[in-house]
Amino acid sequence: MILVNGVPQTQIDLSDRGLQYGDGLFETIEVLNGQLVFLEQHLQRLSLGCQRLLLPPLAYEIFKKEALSIVKNISKGVLKIIITRGSGGRGYRQPPIVNATRIISLHPSPEYPDHFQQQGIQVRFCQQRLSHNPILAGIKHLNRLEQVLARAEWNDDVINEGIMLDYEGHVIEGTMSNIFFVRNHKLYTPTLTQAGIMGIMRDFLLKRAQKLGITIEEGFFNPQDLLEADALFMSNSIIGIWPVKSLEKRTFSQNTITQQLQRQLKQHKRHFYENFP
Amino acid sequence: MILVNGVPQTQIDLSDRGLQYGDGLFETIEVLNGQLVFLEQHLQRLSLGCQRLLLPPLAYEIFKKEALSIVKNISKGVLKIIITRGSGGRGYRQPPIVNATRIISLHPSPEYPDHFQQQGIQVRFCQQRLSHNPILAGIKHLNRLEQVLARAEWNDDVINEGIMLDYEGHVIEGTMSNIFFVRNHKLYTPTLTQAGIMGIMRDFLLKRAQKLGITIEEGFFNPQDLLEADALFMSNSIIGIWPVKSLEKRTFSQNTITQQLQRQLKQHKRHFYENFP
Numbered sequence: 172m173i174l175v176n177g178v179p180q181t182q183i184d185l186s187d188r189g190l191q192y193g194d195g196l197f198e199t200i201e202v203l204n205g206q207l208v209f210l211e212q213h214l215q216r217l218s219l220g221c222q223r224l225l226l227p228p229l230a231y232e233i234f235k236k237e238a239l240s241i242v243k244n245i246s247k248g249v250l251k252i253i254i255t256r257g258s259g260g261r262g263y264r265q266p267p268i269v270n271a272t273r274i275i276s277l278h279p280s281p282e283y284p285d286h287f288q289q290q291g292i293q294v295r296f297c298q299q300r301l302s303h304n305p306i307l308a309g310i311k312h313l314n315r316l317e318q319v320l321a322r323a324e325w326n327d328d329v330i331n332e333g334i335m336l337d338y339e340g341h342v343i344e345g346t347m348s349n350i351f352f353v354r355n356h357k358l359y360t361p362t363l364t365q366a367g368i369m370g371i372m373r374d375f376l377l378k379r380a381q382k383l384g385i386t387i388e389e390g391f392f393n394p395q396d397l398l399e400a401d402a403l404f405m406s407n408s409i410i411g412i413w414p415v416k417s418l419e420k421r422t423f424s425q426n427t428i429t430q431q432l433q434r435q436l437k438q439h440k441r442h443f444y445e446n447f448p
Numbered sequence: 449m450i451l452v453n454g455v456p457q458t459q460i461d462l463s464d465r466g467l468q469y470g471d472g473l474f475e476t477i478e479v480l481n482g483q484l485v486f487l488e489q490h491l492q493r494l495s496l497g498c499q500r501l502l503l504p505p506l507a508y509e510i511f512k513k514e515a516l517s518i519v520k521n522i523s524k525g526v527l528k529i530i531i532t533r534g535s536g537g538r539g540y541r542q543p544p545i546v547n548a549t550r551i552i553s554l555h556p557s558p559e560y561p562d563h564f565q566q567q568g569i570q571v572r573f574c575q576q577r578l579s580h581n582p583i584l585a586g587i588k589h590l591n592r593l594e595q596v597l598a599r600a601e602w603n604d605d606v607i608n609e610g611i612m613l614d615y616e617g618h619v620i621e622g623t624m625s626n627i628f629f630v631r632n633h634k635l636y637t638p639t640l641t642q643a644g645i646m647g648i649m650r651d652f653l654l655k656r657a658q659k660l661g662i663t664i665e666e667g668f669f670n671p672q673d674l675l676e677a678d679a680l681f682m683s684n685s686i687i688g689i690w691p692v693k694s695l696e697k698r699t700f701s702q703n704t705i706t707q708q709l710q711r712q713l714k715q716h717k718r719h720f721y722e723n724f725p
Contacts, residue, residue: 187467
């Protein structure tokens, strides 16, 4: 099921600036028992993205209504929202009146084995770097060639995620996830003011960690900081939290903070089961 | 007229990675009397882009045949070619077998007044910077948000182009053109190994300048270098050469090297008229 500006469709005009220039934004939201996990937060990030890209203010209520209508009878899945600057304009110049394109599509959940959550995943460093752009940093825009190129670096299914650095050698994030590490009972995660996506799950976990009294440090870290950590984990809205069991040649064992945060997330999701009609 | 994989169409599948991730490339080619100016060079850049993005080798002959068939009876226009990684793959990961999407569309020529070529244009500096990425530098890929944001900085029709710098403050290019400047009878243009697009027109002009015995320097230049130049001009495949008559508060007068290169281009295009049936 796909809605384009509220109408069921499978195609989009070739003149759409989403295709022509990657001129737009997207969100990927977990569907659980007819509901959307962190829907408000996803829409808030989309709204921030609209401000940054100078798009018209997000039609918040329309998005919400359409998104919820699509997932009404769906127990499990992924909802993808795309917003583009629509068609028109001469070249890069946007048209005087922007009619944004709103695309809402439902997809099956990716089938990740349970042991990714429990025993963890294997991770590598990517060669492809992330470039700096403070205007685009944090938001989930449609210019994703760096991620595509990074993900093309390995075909080995044993490796589940790759870690990307910026051109200064700082760790930024995974190709599709944010990264956290634990050292001496403190939780660390990269600052995303220059590159990377401000994950909705990342934000949730930082808030919960704070509530739990865990000391948090956002900053600039090197690959060596990850290799010397007590534990690592990756997060996003669909996977939740995946502990890292190995990064290159280094292996990691289970960690209390990772497990605490996994329990917090599980608890948060409980009401999506309780509320199901 | 638009052909998608050889079939007349006006729409594209929503699942196409061109829309989802800006996962592709494009070219903009001048149509002149049923022919395509610098067609081979455009296809060569497209081919280089395919290598850089790990796309299958360019179906050179098919592109050429379809492109020429569309413009057969067209005296003047712009042909746009887009190639994307097609549909499929889970997330950023490309599918095991890539079926690239081939989009060839014909557009009317933009109507620029003649005096842009003769008296020149007014130009400004943009705030939006270009980020570094040596893999993406030079090629004409579909991740163009930086250009869109730069072009959104002014609405004043008196200003015809904006100049973009990288994050180190070096001049790279215009939002839709390359930049050259003249000082003491030498021709200068920015190195594009970290950011920017290697224009087909830029390449033509560098080769012709060399033939004319003009000393050329590619390098890293600052805004001040432009402001202290004897002359500036912008180039691309559609506009040809536009001298700059003013940049911010600095004005420039006509320059011999600019005019020599304009004559070279005019001469090169002559056979597109002579050969017209």
